[in-house]
Amino acid sequence: MKLATWNVNSLKVRLPHLLDWLAENPVDVLCLQETKQQDEDFPQAALQAAGYNSVFSGQKTYNGVAILSREPASDVQYGIPGYADDQKRVIAATFTSDPIAKVKQGGNERTTQTVHEARPGANEEANAVSPMQSDRIRVVCVYVPNGQSVDSDKYYYKLGWLSALREWLRDELTRYPKLAALGDYNIAPEDRDVHDPVAWQGNVLVSEAERIQFQNLIKLGLRDSFRLFGQAEKSYTWWDYRMMAFRRNHGVRIDHVLVSEPLAAQCKSCVIDKAPRKLERPSDHAPVVVEL
DNA sequence: ATGGCTGCTTTGAGCAGA
Numbered sequence: 001m002k003l004a005t006w007n008v009n010s011l012k013v014r015l016p017h018l019l020d021w022l023a024e025n026p027v028d029v030l031c032l033q034e035t036k037q038q039d040e041d042f043p044q045a046a047l048q049a050a051g052y053n054s055v056f057s058g059q060k061t062y063n064g065v066a067i068l069s070r071e072p073a074s075d076v077q078y079g080i081p082g083y084a085d086d087q088k089r090v091i092a093a094t095f096t097s098d099p100i101a102k103v104k105q106g107g108n109e110r111t112t113q114t115v116h117e118a119r120p121g122a123n124e125e126a127n128a129v130s131p132m133q134s135d136r137i138r139v140v141c142v143y144v145p146n147g148q149s150v151d152s153d154k155y156y157y158k159l160g161w162l163s164a165l166r167e168w169l170r171d172e173l174t175r176y177p178k179l180a181a182l183g184d185y186n187i188a189p190e191d192r193d194v195h196d197p198v199a200w201q202g203n204v205l206v207s208e209a210e211r212i213q214f215q216n217l218i219k220l221g222l223r224d225s226f227r228l229f230g231q232a233e234k235s236y237t238w239w240d241y242r243m244m245a246f247r248r249n250h251g252v253r254i255d256h257v258l259v260s261e262p263l264a265a266q267c268k269s270c271v272i273d274k275a276p277r278k279l280e281r282p283s284d285h286a287p288v289v290v291e292l
Numbered sequence: 293a294t295g296g297c298t299g300c301t302t303t304g305a306g307c308a309g310a
Contacts, residue, residue: 009309010299034309036300061300062308146309154308186310205310238310241297252310284298284310 001097001292002027003139005182005255006276007238007285011035011064014283015043017276022050025273027289028070029095031141031182035064042066057088065091065141065183083164090165092140094176097292137263137292138176140169142183147204155204158186162213170220173260181222181258184285187214189224193253195234205254222258225270225290237272237286246277257290266292 004027008014011032022030030052035042037058047054047068055073056066065088067073073093080090142165147158173179187210191197200206218224226235236251245251259267268291277286 013299034299148308148310203310240310243296245297254310281298 001029001137002289003029003031003180003182003257003292004287004289005031005033005141005184005257006287007033007143007184007255007283009034009036009283009285011037011043011066012041013281015046017279017282019046019050021273021276021287022052022068025287025289026051026070029139030068030287031139032066032068033064033141033143033184034062035066036061037064055091055093057091059086059088063088063143065089065143067091067093067139067141069093069095071095080164080168083161083168085161087145089143089145089161090141092138092172095137095139097135097137097178136176136178138172138179140172140179140181140183142181142185144184144186146186147210149204150202150207155207159209159213162210162217166213166216166220169217169222173220177260177262179222179260180263180290181217182288182290183256184254185214185256186254187211188252188254189214189256192233193236195236195250195252200252205252217258221261223261223264223267225257225259225264225267226253226272226288228264228267229270235272237288238284239277241284255285255288257288259290263292268292 035058038060039058042056044054052068053072054066054068055076057078058064075094077092145158145161148154188194188206194200236253237255239246239251270290273287
């Protein structure tokens with residue numbers, strides 16, 4: 001099973017890249033950030049035609065998150081429960097990783113979720129093919145606030161937001177032993193995740209308080225899946241559009257796939273796909289793909 | 293070198309991103 005995350009920086013502009021990428025990389029689940037689209041404009045039909053269900057939480061101009069999946073999503077959560085926030089930065093859903101269940105529902109892959117209506121006997125039928133609860137995977141898609149600059153209002157919003165995320169994930173982990181939190185965290189966890197740590201020192205994305213918040217997420221029992229494996233030095237997921245930053249590999253690693261211990265134990269790889277960043281009019285972020 | 297790109301917007305110059 002493959003899970004991925006990609007900050008597309010406008011789904012409207014990037015839809016052709018997204019469809020091409022899905023054709024080349026038919027992952028089971030893809031988390032998107034910065035869709036910058038209201039829900040009524042979400043390109044559900046085009047994604048359906050490509051074989052993907054979608055759930056989404058968007059707004060005009062800024063933010064916006066979505067989860068695309070081969071299998072329909074269930075138990076969809078919009079936003080962090082109990083945390084009032086107008087900014088659309090979180091969506092979560094549950095999937096099954098059981099291959100037998102997948103084969104049995106393979107014929108339904110392309111049906112829309114709205115077609116899945118409750119009917120008598122549906123639960124029993126679902127139970128008959130659904131795996132044990134422990135085989136369900138909870139997928140959390142996050143777009144962490146950027147923070148703009150250290151000590152700004154947006155910086156403190158970011159730190160508070162991360163605390164709310166942590167407390168919610170603490171709860172989620174008690175309900176879902178197999179949990180993956182994928183997205184744009186806007187934090188480079190260590191100096192090796194920054195092309196020029198000296199130049200970036202004290203900047204937003206690398207500040208001590210942000211890194212402590214990242215470690216607080218790790219302390220819940222999550223692993224940075226990228227670091228479960230040997231990786232090339234100077235591996236990044238974001239490069240500034242300016243100054244030919246991508247060509248010079250002046251990047252930072254701020255998009256992450258955090259996995260709970262049971263998922264870490266079965267995790268086979270974590271790869272940053274730089275290919276879409278080389279296209280014309282690319283997103284400034286690269287996708288990150290995890291195989292479980 | 294505090295700009296430099298890009299996408300968005302009550303379509304314009306200004307905000308936001310990272």
